[in-house]
Amino acid sequence: MxxxxxxxxxxxxxxxxxxxxxxxxxxxxxxxxxxxxxxxxSGGVEGRLPxxxxxxxxxxxxxxxxxxxxxxxxxxxxxxxxxxxxLCIVKEMLNVATDPQVQAMIRSNxxxxxxxLATLSHPGIVQVYDFFSEGPRCYLVLEYVDGxxxxxxxxxxxxxxxxxxxxHWAIQVCDVLSxxxxxEPHPIVFRDIKPSNxxxxxxxxxxxxxxxxxRIFQSGQRGTMIGTEGYTPPEQYRGVAEPRVDxxxxxxxxxxxxxxQDPRLEAPFSFHDRxxxxxxxxxxxxxxxxxxxxxxxxxxxxxxxxxxxKRALMSLSSVRGLVGTAALGTAAFFSSDIRPLWRFRCEDExxxxxxxxxxxxxxxxxxxxxxxxxxxxxxxxxKYPTEGGVASSPCVHEEQxxxxxxxxxxxxxxxxxxxxxxxxxxxxxxxxxxxxEFDHVFFGSDDQHLYAANIYSGRVAWKFAAEGKVRSSPAxxxxxIYVGCxxxxxxxxxxxxxLKWRFRARRGITSSPALGKGLVYVGSQDGYVYALDMRSGxxxxxxxxxxxxxxxxxVREDLVFIGSADGDxxxxxxxxxxxxxxxxxxxxVSSSPAVAGDVVYFGSVDGMVYSLDVRTGMLRWRFRTxxxxxxxxxxxxxxxxxxxxxxxxxxxxA
Amino acid sequence: MRFLHRLxxxxxxxxxxxxxxxxxxxxxxxxxxSAPPVSAPPARSRLNVxxxxxxxxxxxxxxxxxxxxxxxYAGDDALPPFGLFxxxxxxxxxxxxxxxxxxxxxxxxxxxxxxxxxxxxxxxxHDAGQLALxxxxxxxxxxxxxxxxxxxxxxxTTLTGAVVLGSRAYVAHVGDSRAYxxxxxxxxxxxxxxxxxxxxxxxxxxxxxxxxVHPQKNILYRAIGQGGVIEVDTYIRTxxxxxxLLLCSDGLWSMVSDREIAEIVLTASSPQAACDSLVAAANQxxxxxxxxxxxxxxxxxxxx
Numbered sequence: 001m002x003x004x005x006x007x008x009x010x011x012x013x014x015x016x017x018x019x020x021x022x023x024x025x026x027x028x029x030x031x032x033x034x035x036x037x038x039x040x041x042s043g044g045v046e047g048r049l050p051x052x053x054x055x056x057x058x059x060x061x062x063x064x065x066x067x068x069x070x071x072x073x074x075x076x077x078x079x080x081x082x083x084x085x086x087l088c089i090v091k092e093m094l095n096v097a098t099d100p101q102v103q104a105m106i107r108s109n110x111x112x113x114x115x116x117l118a119t120l121s122h123p124g125i126v127q128v129y130d131f132f133s134e135g136p137r138c139y140l141v142l143e144y145v146d147g148x149x150x151x152x153x154x155x156x157x158x159x160x161x162x163x164x165x166x167x168h169w170a171i172q173v174c175d176v177l178s179x180x181x182x183x184e185p186h187p188i189v190f191r192d193i194k195p196s197n198x199x200x201x202x203x204x205x206x207x208x209x210x211x212x213x214x215r216i217f218q219s220g221q222r223g224t225m226i227g228t229e230g231y232t233p234p235e236q237y238r239g240v241a242e243p244r245v246d247x248x249x250x251x252x253x254x255x256x257x258x259x260x261q262d263p264r265l266e267a268p269f270s271f272h273d274r275x276x277x278x279x280x281x282x283x284x285x286x287x288x289x290x291x292x293x294x295x296x297x298x299x300x301x302x303x304x305x306x307x308x309x310k311r312a313l314m315s316l317s318s319v320r321g322l323v324g325t326a327a328l329g330t331a332a333f334f335s336s337d338i339r340p341l342w343r344f345r346c347e348d349e350x351x352x353x354x355x356x357x358x359x360x361x362x363x364x365x366x367x368x369x370x371x372x373x374x375x376x377x378x379x380x381x382x383k384y385p386t387e388g389g390v391a392s393s394p395c396v397h398e399e400q401x402x403x404x405x406x407x408x409x410x411x412x413x414x415x416x417x418x419x420x421x422x423x424x425x426x427x428x429x430x431x432x433x434x435x436x437e438f439d440h441v442f443f444g445s446d447d448q449h450l451y452a453a454n455i456y457s458g459r460v461a462w463k464f465a466a467e468g469k470v471r472s473s474p475a476x477x478x479x480x481i482y483v484g485c486x487x488x489x490x491x492x493x494x495x496x497x498x499l500k501w502r503f504r505a506r507r508g509i510t511s512s513p514a515l516g517k518g519l520v521y522v523g524s525q526d527g528y529v530y531a532l533d534m535r536s537g538x539x540x541x542x543x544x545x546x547x548x549x550x551x552x553x554x555v556r557e558d559l560v561f562i563g564s565a566d567g568d569x570x571x572x573x574x575x576x577x578x579x580x581x582x583x584x585x586x587x588x589v590s591s592s593p594a595v596a597g598d599v600v601y602f603g604s605v606d607g608m609v610y611s612l613d614v615r616t617g618m619l620r621w622r623f624r625t626x627x628x629x630x631x632x633x634x635x636x637x638x639x640x641x642x643x644x645x646x647x648x649x650x651x652x653x654a
Numbered sequence: 655m656r657f658l659h660r661l662x663x664x665x666x667x668x669x670x671x672x673x674x675x676x677x678x679x680x681x682x683x684x685x686x687x688s689a690p691p692v693s694a695p696p697a698r699s700r701l702n703v704x705x706x707x708x709x710x711x712x713x714x715x716x717x718x719x720x721x722x723x724x725x726x727y728a729g730d731d732a733l734p735p736f737g738l739f740x741x742x743x744x745x746x747x748x749x750x751x752x753x754x755x756x757x758x759x760x761x762x763x764x765x766x767x768x769x770x771x772x773x774x775x776x777x778x779x780h781d782a783g784q785l786a787l788x789x790x791x792x793x794x795x796x797x798x799x800x801x802x803x804x805x806x807x808x809x810x811t812t813l814t815g816a817v818v819l820g821s822r823a824y825v826a827h828v829g830d831s832r833a834y835x836x837x838x839x840x841x842x843x844x845x846x847x848x849x850x851x852x853x854x855x856x857x858x859x860x861x862x863x864x865x866x867v868h869p870q871k872n873i874l875y876r877a878i879g880q881g882g883v884i885e886v887d888t889y890i891r892t893x894x895x896x897x898x899l900l901l902c903s904d905g906l907w908s909m910v911s912d913r914e915i916a917e918i919v920l921t922a923s924s925p926q927a928a929c930d931s932l933v934a935a936a937n938q939x940x941x942x943x944x945x946x947x948x949x950x951x952x953x954x955x956x957x958x
Binding site: 232238492504505518528539540628 | 681698712731733734773779780781782784785819821822824848858860882885889892
């Protein structure tokens with residue numbers, strides 16, 4: 001299958017039948033030649049033939065058809081057929097070599113390739129009628145096709161081209177490629193399949209145009225592209241020209257036609273980062289897979305031949321006339337719900353999140369109790385009754401459990417026995433979850449203060465006045481404590497209770513900040529997720545969701561996970577705030593995601609607990625509870641602990 | 655009025671609402687803290703910067719442009735030491751390259767100062783109404799793209815800009831100039847070249863060595879001046895203690911190896927001496943292109 005230099009027939013050039021480039025088009029093309037400003041200009045043909053000029057006493061120029069970098073294309077009339085108007089295309093290329101030997105070599109190469117083209121005969125290929133030279137100018141006379149190329153058709157199409165239409169064209173292209181690739185003695189590689197090189201005639205048949213013979217005239221030029229950027233496979237840049245090059249280019253062409261994303265305007269080799277269904281959800285999974293296979297960077301993973309690709313296309317249900325399989329594979333997952341390891345029923349809703357210590361799970365409930373359960377069996381160990389609902393999530397430090405209650409107290413209990421060690425009174429309900437650092441417990445209260453209390457005595461070391469109720473839980477890094485408040489302010493406070501800086505969102509910050517590499521992440525009820533410079537509070541980036549964000553972010557390497565009342569869980573790029581993926585649930589996501597290994601877990605008001613792959617957002621499993629899930633999951637030893645408004649605490653296999 | 659209001663409001667709050675910490679641990683904690691009081695600045699609270707730009711040994715014009723702005727400040731925490739560093743490598747005949755790179759740099763700097771730094775000077779707190787750092791960087795880069803596209807036909811340029819706040823670098827990037835983090839472990843390339851060959855190296859289709867001599871190594875698929883709405887890459891890095899941020903044009907990185915660059919930076923007596931040595935090394939290796947370098951050393955003890 002090795003292709004000889006002689007059979008490399010392609011050209012990054014304008015084709016006959018293609019309209020002259022508009023200003024916009026020129027602008028777009030320039031994009032890809034920024035670094036080689038000299039390349040396009042050097043081979044241009046100077047001095048156009050006037051209308052009415054006759055070449056070889058036979059071809060009368062009607063008008064200029066198109067101008068490319070290496071050639072000029074005219075529409076002409078073949079005078080040999082005196083009684084009828086027989087149109088043809090005349091392509092003129094200038095032999096610019098100054099060395100007579102090189103000039104002679106270029107001419108003989110031209111004649112050799114033109115001879116081969118003239119012998120090709122296939123309804124899907126523009127016929128070469130004639131070729132000749134006049135001085136330094138070489139001419140090719142081609143069949144005139146009355147129609148439009150696919151690039152023009154795509155531009156004129158509102159919305160998306162129908163899938164069966166594109167598949168139908170692709171099958172025809174496969175036929176032509178099979179013909180070329182089985183050419184004897186050597187396969188012919190087209191090397192420049194792209195929408196503008198595929199014409200559609202008035203009968204709806206496709207024709208490949210522009211066998212780029214003009215390449216011969218530009219050999220040796222610095223920075224000249226082989227093929228057309230965007231459609232060209234990686235190996236072609238290494239000089240490989242074999243039939244599977246055309247399969248990739250056909251895949252790229254189909255991707256462009258269906259997604260309407262011009263690969264020349266995207267980063268090279270980025271098809272796999274831009275799945276078709278992202279812009280065009282109507283495309284079937286089966287077709288997307290065929291295109292992906294054609295677009296494999298590894299040549300061995302592509303279809304072995306155009307015939308094989310054609311067979312795959314023919315087997316599509318959209319071609320067979322059956323109803324497309326619009327339903328994606330996700331339904332299969334929904335049936336495979338997991339079973340809980342155990343569940344424990346409280347007297348009221350469970351919105352608190354669990355803490356784990358020495359084989360014991362601690363969790364609060366709106367029934368006023370803090371529960372201690374055996375992590376392995378869910379067996380009840382003890383409970384501690386407070387005077388208000390416990391939505392605050394406990395934390396354990398040095399054999400003590402700390403948690404807040406709506407009865408305005410922060411409690412410290414002995415972790416083993418559940419006996420009270422001390423309480424710390426505030427002037428408002430304590431929904432905020434405590435954090436321990438520097439032998440102090442830090443927590444917020446509805447009395448609008450952030451507290452620092454000694455973990456041994458419960459004595460308040462200081463309290464810091466926020467600009468609203470503090471329901472957010474503090475995050476601590478170095479000497480700084482970060483906490484949000486319902487007034488919309490995120491405060492950065494030093495360990496002596498002095499304000500370092502503050503950031504003001506447009507609505508309350510119930511979300512608890514999470515810390516990443518030098519950045520503080522937090523959500524706000526104004527709908528945004530903010531990333532703030534840790535040192536100064538400067539906004540590094542922000543991302544707007546479709547609803548208030550009370551969920552707290554979880555950070556894992558370069559991703560930030562957070563839920564929104566718009567019903568989605570977002571995975572955002574930690575550095576730029578761009579959406580990497582999002583997962584849509586049937587209810588608001590107020591629960592804060594938890595990450596363990598390569599999995600992210602969270603609950604939704606739709607009653608589900610979800611388990612997703614961190615990288616792709618693909619659903620691993622979901623588990624249905626009988627009430628909204630506002631509790632945030634915690635994962636210990638491969639077990640997910642989470643509460644639900646159905647009053648149960650669940651232990652699920654991670 | 656707003657300015658004074660905020661100033662007053664802030665002062666009142668921090669003083670009035672804080673109950674002093676009265677515990678033995680506090681003393682300990684404060685002693686451990688190296689955060690300096692405002693009245694006695696640390697040994698060096700400013701960004702230490704060097705830069706150099708040279709035509710090289712072969713070209714006749716220097717089409718590179720560099721800009722350095724440093725705003726030191728030792729006051730409240732909301733305004734850390736600020737630095738703006740921009741580098742552009744122009745391309746295009748008939749001096750279009752020089753015009754493109756200087757216009758791009760000036761446009762970007764104007765936008766950053768106007769929409770990012772000046773508002774921060776005027777306000778004692780950050781709020782949701784301000785532009786985020788990455789938005790300001792992206793918009794400034796896009797403004798440069800529009801300016802070059804409109805005013806410099808046939809010209810294009812790379813553009814790599816960094817805002818440094820204390821020890822944190824926020825980088826915006828288009829083209830094949832580069833930003834590196836230089837640490838004792840060596841060189842970490844922050845930016846990705848928007849060149850065809852770099853993309854192929856990432857895909858495993860070319861080796862670094864093959865890319866260095868590839869006939870299409872100069873082809874960028876993204877550059878300032880291409881028109882339309884340009885994609886801008888942004889990066890955030892914390893410069894570790896003793897680490898430095900290096901911006902350079904391909905006149906440096908295509909001539910001098912990563913190892914050599916790191917060695918020069920780490921052994922130089924100052925950022926400026928390092929820049930001078932880097933340019934000399936590139937020239938010694940042939941100096942085939944213009945060489946521009948900017949080296950930034952963040953303040954000591956600048957915290958997180």
